[in-house]
Amino acid sequence: MGTQIAGGSFRMTVVGCSGSYPGPDSPASCYLVQAEVGDRTWSLVVDLGNGALGALQRYVDPLEVDAVLLSHLHADHCVDMTSYYVLRKYHPAGIQPKIPVWGPSGTSLRLANAYDLPTSPGMSEEFEFHTYDAPFSVGPFEIEPYAVDHPVEAYGMRISVETPEGRRTLGYSGDTGPTPALLEIAADADLFLSEASFRHGDDNPPSLHLTGTECGETAAKGKSKRLVLTHVPPWHDAQVMLAEAVAVYDGPTELAVQGAVYDI
Template identity: 40%
Template sequence: MSFDVTVLGSSGSHTGPGRACSGYLVRADGAQLLVDCGNGSSANLQRVTRPEDLDAILITHRHVDHCVDLIGMFYALRFHPSGPQPIELYAALEVVDTLTGLLSHDSALEFREVFHVTEVTGGDRFDVGPMHVELADAIHPVPTVSCRVEVDGVSLVYSSDSAGGPALVELARGADLFLCEATWQGDGEGYPDGMHLTAREAGRIATEAGAHRLVLTHVLGSLDRNRSLAEAQETFSGDLALADDLRSWLLI
């Protein structure tokens, strides 16, 4: 049995130098789950696996830095040399309407033929091979889900975009690896409420949840990421790292 996650994009809100936006490939015992598909992440995906070999995709919300590359994926799968390659798509509310709104009428109709859509919200659960996926609603301006993926009692938790809160702490409880957004730096003053976390807040949530490892992701593309790492160390004393595109972590 194996269980790992590869970062396909780690930049928050917009791309950064050599960094794509949110995307993560989670694999266990041959099964492959793509979580989010932001700007540029599908190019990195194809350095690791083929889109048609994915077993399922989870899109956590409709903001383009988490979903827009699904448009390119649609065309790659729809016009595959071997014919259309359908894939299960678990999507938060409003995701599909946002994406199909970017397509022509005929392509919008075909979108659901390529992606077999299941709309999801907090409390939903589904399985992809040996991976059991549990979702929780995240605090964010649009419908958003955080996710917990478990394999044989080992857990990976991904915050997606979130302003934190008790539901995220509970979802991340005892996580073996907590992939948490840390969009901002400093004390958060001057930033809008209910949108994102600072690096210190990410560390604080990981500590409260008793997470074993914390990986900071979704750091704003223009920021000094080493400062984010230093600020998270002020509130989290465990194993801490920054997400880098194409870096992988082995859980089992």
């Protein structure tokens, strides 16, 4: 059981929700997940894609982030870690303590290469790297990673906390094609955050992304309490994905918008 948090204080802020690359209204993927324990705010950053570090500073001091969770190593989900490295290493307040970073195998090498650093030490003096191999906890958060279906090693996850009203869970699909793991991620989730990059009926490649229809079907089968669609590429009309989802899922459904805050 995780540390119990105060009522109404488990929340997610959409820092960036544009799919594949930053759009005119949002950076690429990034979500700030926070919980209050006494007078302490715990903060997780889930993905840190192109442009996200700038927007993140509107909602939290980056020096107060407790951990970073990277769903996979495509640039639109991780490349701003290079800027975050600079911020933590060269801040006028001095070199900052290491914080944990979870990601797929090879995360430390990928980020070192992205900033043209020697692989040793790379960024290992600024970040403590971990791979997804079992459930783990960060403060009040209990995180369960799930391997999903994408061209690179990729993960969705469930992030849960104990509140006075009971256990609350955020399910995050990450980037994935249809896979049985999605039903586990969505199962009874208080909020299911699911990528919707493809339109139903198009000639979509397999093992890559979801349609709005597939997001809605997963939320319905998994009995998710709320569905938020994210990661729509700027070249698509997001209202199409929304219409697909609401046609097959009758729970509350909306499109992620940069700056939106969801109580979970």
